[in-house]
Amino acid sequence: MTAPAPATKKWGGLYQGVVVSNVDSTQMGRLLVRVPEVLGDDPCIWASPLSPVAGTASGMYVVPLVNSGVWVQFLGGDPNRAVWVGFWRGGAGEVPPAAKTTSPGVPQIVLATPGQNALVISDQSAPLGGITLQLHGPAGPFIKINEKGIELSCGPGLASIQLMGTQVIVNGGALMVQ
Structure with a gap:
């Protein structure tokens, strides 16, 4: 009688990974990640994205910066089948200023880029x-829509148009139309 083959370790759960490269030749959002707890310090593995929205020529596409922290899972616990499922922050400084x-x-809900381009949807x-x-952050152009009206601005102190109720206000009141 032969002895059973040794059990292969299964890697269930979430593991902290770090993005080594975000240049995916397939342009499918894969990341080259380092996951020391599973793979040691040197080996890296390509991890496919888990996306909340995806379909033919549609969906959400996110590519994090190199050295970003990502959560990684392994399909069926197999360390050769990595999926990146989200992000972890190293500190409060990594929260987008728009948030x-x-x-x-x-x-x-805040979607922001490192260049401070942001979409903010707030219940405030x-x-x-x-x-x-x-x-480009608070000094840049913006469009704002809320219960008071709509504002289109080239930035603080620059050209602007506000639609408020029955009024159109241009450049902070230089021209008002009712």
Whole structure:
């Protein structure tokens, strides 16, 4: 009688990984990640993305920066079949600045790039709440929509148009149309 083959370790659960490369020649959102707890310090593995929305020519596509922290799982516990499923933050400094424009505890959704381009959807009351599309941080152009109206601006102190109720306000009141 032969002895049974030794059991192969299964890697269930989530593991902290770090992005080594975000250049995927297949352009499918794969990341080359290092997962020391599973693979040791040197080996890296390509991890496919888990996306909340995907379909033919549609869905969500996110590519994190190199050295970003990502959560990694292994399909069927197999260390050769990695999937990256989300992000972990190394500290409060990694939270997008646009996420700090709403009071703590107020429901919001923030999508932001490292260049501070952001889409903020907030349940906070006007003027801070509503939907804001911001280019290059608070000093850049923006579009803001909330219960008070719609504002289109080239940035603070620059050209702007506000639609508020029955009024159109241009450049902070230089021209008002009722």
